[in-house]
Amino acid sequence: MKKRFLFLMCVIFFAIFVMSACEAKPGPVGATGADGPEGKSAYQAYKEKYNYEGTEQEWLQDLINGELSTLPEHLVTFDPNNGELAFTQSIKDGEKAKRPSLPIRDGYTFQGWMYDDGIAEEIWNFGGGSITEDITLIAKWDYATYELPIININTDDAEIDSKENYTDMTFSLENCESEFFDLSGGIRLRGNSTSKYGKKPYRIKFDSKQPLFGLKKAKSWVLLAEYLDPSALHNYTAFSLASQMPGLGFTPTPYKVNVYLNGVYAGLYTLCEQVQENEGRMDIELDEITEDMVDLKDFNFFIAMDWSVTEDPTAILDETYFYLEEYDQYFELKYPEKSQFVSQQQFDSFWAQLKAYVKEMMQAFENPDVEANKEKIQNEVNLNSLVDYLIIDQIMGEQDHAWKSFNMYYTNTSSDQENGKLNFGPIWDYDWCLYTPWTGSPNEDYTVSDEIAYSNIFFTAVADVPEFYEMVKERYTLYASPALEAYLEQFDEIASSVTESVAINAAKWYTSFDPDLSQDNIDFLKEYLENRKAVLDDAWLVATD
Template identity: 25%
Template sequence: MKKIFVFIFLIFISITLTACEAWRDFTEELNAMEDTLLNQIPEYLNADFQLSIDDDYRVMYDVDGIISEDMYTYVSPFYDRKVDVKVKVSRGTSEVEFTKTVTLLSSDSGHNHYQINIHRDIPNETIMLDTYIGIRVEVKWIKNGITTTEVTTDEVKLRGRGNSTWYAYPKKPYRMRFDKNTSIFGMPEAKNYVLLAEYADTSLMRNAVAHKMSQLFTHLNYAQQIRFIDLYIDDSYQGLYVLTEQVEVHPNKLYFETLPGVIDTGYFFELDMRFYEWQLEEGNGWFLVDRHPYEIKEPDPEDPAYLDAQAEFLQNYMYRMEYGLTVAGDYEEYLNVDNAIDFFLIHEISKNVDVGWSSVYMMKEQGGRIEFGPIWDFDFAFGNTDYIDYGPENWYGMRDWKNRLFGLMMARPEIRERFKLRYQWYMNDVLPELLIMIPILGESFASQAEHNFEKWPRYGIYTWPNPNEMLEANTHEKQIEYLKDYLEQRSLWILQELEYTRYAQGNFGD
């Protein structure tokens, strides 16, 4: 009986103390915490964040309209911008709110100060184009104001990559391959990463702008992420690089089932006219459709279970799609037109030289239709190719001597009308964001760009295939202005051209 009495008494005391806590006024105590709490909030916010505060207090975060409890969960904006971080702290019935204005960084902002340090296992071992060498890598960045080493591992390899970019330029591009799926700088876990040197693009951001564009086009199947990083090899500075994802089918990125030995499976393939340059023949994953060569990437043609009949199946499907575009009119049974329009809009707006040459990736899921993407290889775009009609005027990708499928699509009046409607959406919803984003992104890595050009002088120096406008833009700021102005002028020219009778009639100036 005595034990029961003690137990009841303890419960009574607990309830009484809780009630006192609930009704006590903590406002003065909470207000006294303002400076301490606000000083914990970083000036540049680019990762999850939690205030260091006693468990007796409840904290709510409101950052850019995203409300969370106990911890702020970072969501990347499209570009860096000032935001108010509102912190609501409560205890009992008392509640106060503090506000601090900070810069919310985009995940691809130069202000993140991404850095990759590579050390070769064998000092001074030559880095080859096609052969991996062993390395140790250290990945670090400034995370919420604190320099943080994110990954340190020797389970990784390095080799060169590219074709003309490897042989033509002194600043080399690379491919980095981890032994297991690894996330760096918040990118999806994967083994393969690409380091783009961007030597011929003095803005250093044409590929970045194209990938940022693809994030806004809602009918594309996947948008590659990019990061501006300072690269060091054996403690020697190599320049500013654009780190991006390898184009591939991967469970953490673009994924669908591709089975060797199964005819109606998923396929990932590429238009690549270098087939003729390399003097290849059909087979081993290569097939032709009206003399246009395609290479199957997945399923892997090197897999013992892979069948030549799989290439024949895809080849016949492509021919049937072309027949639908040219004769039968049932092309939508074989082609995702909305997806194709988004894909070719980005190519046409940027006037990308490779639209009919290579890096035109396509996919077909089991039982599904042909789709395009992801986009890739835009350093020779946005007015940076002197061997074509590179100016902001005139049509490009749908002409007879460029991309055949784009041309077949645009030969149909109903697709031209859909292209026009989608373009008007682009002008209203996408272009304004891009014109704000470009100078902000360019400014974010301006100091890193200058460091890059101290090692690799480029201003006013001709490098194939730079046009005169690139040579005349003799500062990084002017390079960004040229890129932005080109995009705006090109976009306005297309908008005007869409209203002319010649567009309605399918006359693109051939």
């Protein structure tokens, strides 16, 4: 009897409640078909008014148990603004929203939940702000670090999945002295083996020439991903040292940058010039190729000894590269392109002469102690460039140049030591070096090597000919040893300038490795360079007046 009385009282109470809350005429109380506003059931009316999330059966049970609220409820929507789905809280009128757990976004620092009331944006105060209506709070983010320049690339979420075709983009460079905003152009993948890793290397081509970081204006620039180098300083070190070697006509200028792609942190990169024929870079570009150019040395040309060209789907045998079976080496023609020649006949003649010339030079370097070959090298090669290239590779412990990324060029339009000679350089590709064994994954070997090894036939020839080897000692003493000493004096400052960025990059790309991987590689690089200087000083340093 008592239970029936309590149930009847609940039903009577709710009938009064429904009439006031839903402004409905009384009907069969508790019946889900009772008319509410616009013919809605009591359940439907209550659900809409109070943002009730339960089923009709749950609603009836809550009604019986006296657990239904008479206060309106409001939805607070939280947009984490990090690619994840929004979520909501149902808050009673006049009460405070609950502070959710902190969202996460790679490469950014969370600033708070922003509220826009139509007049101004402000960070929501969870301790003081009461909820009186449905609102949306959006996560506000800032860059995780401002220690380096920041590059923002926007493709409107279009994929960058080709090494041939550029994806339209806008490009901004900020947090540096020479800022640029919304430059138009294209971006594509670059590299061979490096493009297979999750962290992608890119080539950028602006619609018009741009002087990034105050460098010579150009359309094409490169973003090196350097996934295999957790220190992120191998290329930076090699390029910095090579810039002090006057025999190398052009060396890319490296800048460490943090890159964001469509608002997503892409990682720590090295931005530098594209190695190409261009004013301010390799100044070998011809005004035009004319039909009276018939001999090989009427042209300027840029080639690379590079086995990885065979992995390039755009490469064409005997059109963009050739193979010398006697030396098991591939050579890629980087400039000029076939389309620049006046005719197929002219290109065919150039190509045949180029292959013969490279083979002839290889034969000379293969037996440099033969007097005729030694004289040929002395007369036709810019030995300063070759010796300086060798020295940089020995400092860096570079081994890939035995078969790839080994550049050389010929020019007859230069007014300096390069003119009419085969030049070696520009240097390139130091992601994997320091004489560490190849693993195909980021370096975890910290064994310092004392080895002095010559990776290719050109370097071996220099080491085998006493006159050439004396040049190594002289140029190391005059240029390389002082440059390396100066770099080591600055090393801690250089490493400190990328500390935050290296850690953020590691948190994105090296999650399956030791958390100290990047810092360990930085420490190893310093130890390696200090030891390397001692080894090479002992081998090559000569007394000077």
